[in-house]
Amino acid sequence: MTSLLTNISAMTALTTLKGINSQLDATSNRVSTGQRVSAAADNAAYWSIATTVRTDNASLSAVKDSLGLGSSAVDTAYNGLNSVLSDLQNLRAKLQTALQPGIDRAKVQVEIKAIQDKMRSTADSSISSGQNWLSVDSSPSNGIYRATQSVIAGFSRTAAGTVNFSMIGVDVNAIKLYDVNASSITTAATSAKIFGATSLTGTTAFAGGTANFNGTNEVAFSLTLGDGSTGTIRLNRTALASAAADLTKVTTQEFLDAINNQIAADTDATPLAGKVTAGLDSSGRLTFDTVATGATAQVTIQNVAASGGNALVDVGFGTGTAATDARTGRGSAAGTTAGKGILDTADGGTGVSVATIDISTLSGTAGDTTLRAIITQVEQVIAKVTDAGTKLGANKTQIDGQKTFVDTLMKANDRTIGILVDADIEEESTKLKALQTQQQLAVQALSIANSGGQNILSLFRS
Known part of the structure; x- marks a missing residue:
């Protein structure tokens, strides 16, 4: 049925044209802005x-x-x-x-x-x-x-x-x-510190980045502080069993943690607990640093004999146990x-x-x-x-x-x-060309739909 009041075809064509124009605007914007x-x-x-x-x-x-x-x-x-x-x-x-x-x-x-x-x-x-x-x-x-x-x-x-x-x-x-x-200039008092001779991973024990303590390898040394505090640290298969996930591949962090744990648990007459800590310096060397500062601050490391037939391994302080092998670090007093x-x-x-x-x-x-x-x-x-x-x-x-x-x-x-x-310019440019074609077709469709009323009028002409 054709109606003079409502042109369904024109309305459909107009809606289609508006949709195409909206897409065309969006695509043109993507092409122009990228x-x-x-x-x-x-x-x-x-x-x-x-x-x-x-x-x-x-x-x-x-x-x-x-x-x-x-x-x-x-x-x-x-x-x-x-x-x-x-x-x-x-x-x-x-x-x-x-x-x-x-x-x-x-x-x-x-x-x-x-x-x-x-x-x-x-x-x-x-x-x-x-x-x-x-x-x-x-x-x-x-x-x-x-x-x-x-x-x-x-x-x-x-x-x-x-x-x-x-x-x-x-x-x-x-x-x-x-x-x-x-x-x-006033200078602050410094702590006492001793350093290993080389990086921990550069020592024989940690040559591969980790150390093997599953056999007879042992690290054993005494630490003596300026106030007379002293203690012996002994790291071997038994001591590291609860500290390392794999005794054949003990990491440097596990090794450090084990040392500091033994320092914290020291029960000697003059314990080390809270007075010295082990760490690694920027070069990766094993260090021992006192909490105390000043001219009286002092820390000495001395290797001691291995236990139970184990063999001492070097972690930067050698394997000698003679008194001449002891190393001492001293702090300095505040001054100017x-x-x-x-x-x-x-x-x-x-x-x-x-x-x-x-x-x-x-x-x-x-x-x-x-x-x-x-x-x-x-x-x-x-x-x-x-x-x-x-x-x-x-x-x-x-x-x-x-x-x-x-x-x-x-x-x-x-x-x-x-x-x-x-935007994907190749895709958008292709879409732009297609929408331009669709726009032209939609305009023609709208023009045809609008001419339908004129055709009806021709029926009333004599």
């Missing part, structure tokens, strides 16, 4: 995740910039130290020359003064982003000085949304060459140290610093003795500057490694965002 999720309405969950990851990448980008600035500052300080190290080696050569008979030390001093001035100039000009880590002013009145300069190395977000930043610390106090501050830098700190023996060495008036046997002491002082300073360069090198390696990690993480985040929101 994203299948460009707004929360497209997919709320994916949009939320992608937005969070984009925010993380923005933070990581800032971290990467910070690492770049930190790397530049470390490079500047390292290059300055390297230059000063060469100058110190030259200075040592000049001092050795001055030991020769007949040398005019006043003329040699002119050359030494030039080297001293060059080292000072190098340190003063080692500036990066307004920071100088070689020539500083650690005076309390200098509010901008930081004994440890921190470089932002990364960030993390907790489940509660709290953002935490990790830092790489550069110990400026350990590398500074000159310091305006002439006051002394000069707040000056490596080059302007006066030596206790010579009374002068490298920055103020003057050999022009040294003469005779006494002068030769003083000059030899100065040469020894310069040798020690060279070692300190070398150590400072090593510390900066380690910081540089850490910063460069973190930069690589952050860059890799940002790329991984980009891939995550792409998986969630990027």
Whole structure:
């Protein structure tokens, strides 16, 4: 039935056309933006995740910039130290020359003064982003000085949304060459500590990463502290039976736990419990560290004879049991140290610093003795500057490694965002072409449906 009031065919064609136009709009948007999720309405969950990851990448980008600035500052300080190290080696050569008979030390001093001035100039000009880590002013009145300069190395977000930043610390106090501050710095008392000769996994017992205590292998030693506390630690098949999951593959952690358990359970007349702990240092060496600090803090390790026909194995302290094989670590008392830098700190023996060495008036046997002491002082300073360069090198390696990690993480985040929101352009372009064709057909269908009423009118014409 055909109706003049209701054109069912036109309504159907119009609905179809609207649906096609809606799909066409969505597909056109995906093709133009390159994203299948460009707004929360497209997919709320994916949009939320992608937005969070984009925010993380923005933070990581800032971290990467910070690492770049930190790397530049470390490079500047390292290059300055390297230059000063060469100058110190030259200075040592000049001092050795001055030991020769007949040398005019006043003329040699002119050359030494030039080297001293060059080292000072190098340190003063080692500036990066307004920071100088070689020539500083650690005076309390200098509010901008930081004994440890921190470089932002990364960030993390907790489940509660709290953002935490990790830092790489550069110990400026350990590398500074000159310091305006002439006051002394209070140093805290230290504990007593002894170290194994090599990493635990580098010893015979743990050569494969784990140790076999299922046979006759045994570790046995006594620990004696400065207050007279003493105890014997014995680790063998019997002792480790309850501490290790597999006696043929005892891990370093199981081994450490067993030592600390025996220390905690020590029942000797003067027990060790609560006074010393075993651990591994950054090099993986077995260490024993006292809880007590100060000049009286002391810990001595001495291997003792194995029990029941077992054989002693080395865990970094050898297998000898003679008194001469004992090793002792001592703590230090709280005190003060000069707040000056490596080059302007006066030596206790010579009374002068490298920055103020003057050999022009040294003469005779006494002068030769003083000059030899100065040469020894310069040798020690060279070692300190070398150590400072090593510390900066380690910081540089850490910063460069973190930069690589952050860059890799940002790329991984980009891939995550792409998986969630990027459109498949090949698929969308094909769909776009099909929808355009469907749109044309729908328009024609609507046009045909609308012309149906005109056909009815022709029946009423005479």
